[in-house]
Amino acid sequence: MRYDDSSPAPESHDSISPDQRWYTRRSTLAVAVAVLAPTVLAGWVLTQTLTGTEGQRPGPAPHPASHAAAADAKSSASPGAQAGASASASASASGPAAAPAPAKGPLTGKTVVIDPGHNTGNFQHTDEIDRQVDIGTNRKECDTTGTTTNSGYMEAEFSMDVSRRLRTILEGRGLKVVLTHEAGTARPWGPCIDERARIGNEARADAVVSVHADGVSQGNRGYHVILPAKVKAGGADTAAIVGPSRQLGERIGSNFSRTTGSAPANYLGSGTGLVVRDDLGGLNLSTRPKVFIECGNMRDSKDAAQLTSPEWRQKAAQGIADGIVGFLGG
The missing domain is CATH 1.20.5 (Single alpha-helices involved in coiled-coils or other helix-helix interfaces)
Incomplete structure (x- = not known):
């Protein structure tokens, strides 16, 4: 160096x-x-x-300033705010809040029984439907075949179609709907008229409507609603349902006429569209407000043109439904 x-x-x-x-x-x-x-x-x-x-992995220590700020925020929060935060935490821990219960209306919990008149299988089971059953005032056939249009469209087909449409409308309004029978099921004929009444009674129905179409001669046109007479004999006692059944029938008649444009029958009921009878087992044996509606005459060409129209049958179902809903206070 x-x-x-x-x-x-x-x-x-x-x-x-x-x-x-x-x-x-x-x-x-x-x-x-x-x-x-x-x-x-x-x-x-x-x-x-x-x-x-002891083997535990702690997270990073908070900065002293952050810790102090959090403490200040907690101490400055109002008791209500702290309670709200606690409630929010509890709700988060227990999962999403339950949906509010649907609002209750005048139709909540009410049941309607729809009785499609006759059965398309009755034509092949005449022996079974000819069997006599007790209707209180006398004995009568279990059921009948019903009528047809001149072209062969069955009353049973018509009544089932309208009944299904009616069910859809009523269920859309929140009502429970029961049909006394339904096409395509294991039921090849009937049910008998006393069983039809029993179905409505056992369902504790708030209203029962039997859907039909008449089969009288050409020129007789229009609808009519059949109301129960006051009868008390054997198993029949209609005293409690005569009044409410009339109210139901009047509601259905007025709404049916307005919706379909049909007039009251020109061959019975004196133009009122209302007829009282004591010979129908479905009415005599009922303990619930009940009516029949004959929606038109299948043997009249003009009425038959309406009855065979799907569009008109939808109007018929709507008119009946509006009458039922009005009767039930909806």
Whole structure:
């Protein structure tokens, strides 16, 4: 190594005393410790952070300023706000809130029984439907075939179609609807007239409507609603249902006429569209408000054109439904 004239020449190693050499080594060790200590300390802190106490892994410690801010916010919140936060936390923990219960209306819990007149299978089961049943005032056939249009469209087809349409409308208004029978089921004929009445009674129906079409001669047109007479004989006692049945029939008649454009029958009922009878087992044996509606005359060409029209049958169902809903207070 070359030194210039301005730099002091280094001392020779041999010229340093033992005390000086010890001091130099101690100083060097101290410097080394000073350098290593922070590194060791940092490693220990890192190990504690990663492992935590007893093997648990803690999250990062909050900044003191953040901790203080959170405490200040909590202490400044009103009791109502704190209660609301607690309620929100509880709701979140227990899952989504239940949907509110649907509002109750005048039709809630009410039941309507619809009785489609006759059965398309009755034509093949004449022996069964000819069996006599007790209707209170006398005995009568279990059921009949019903009538047809001149082209062969069955009353039973008509009554089932209108009844199904009627059910759809009423269920849309929130009513429970029961049909006394339905096409395409295991029921090949009937049911008998006493069973039809029993179905309405056992359902505790708020209203029962039997859907029909008449079969008289050409030129006799229009609808009519049949109401129960006051009878008390055998198993028949209509005293409690005569009044409400008339109210039901009047409601149905007026709405049916308005919706379909049909006039009251021109061959019975004196133009009122209302007829009272005591010879129908479905009415005599009923304990619930009940009526029959003859929607038109299948043997009249003009009425038959309406009865065979799906559009007109939808109007018929709507008119009957409006009458039932009005009677039930909907």
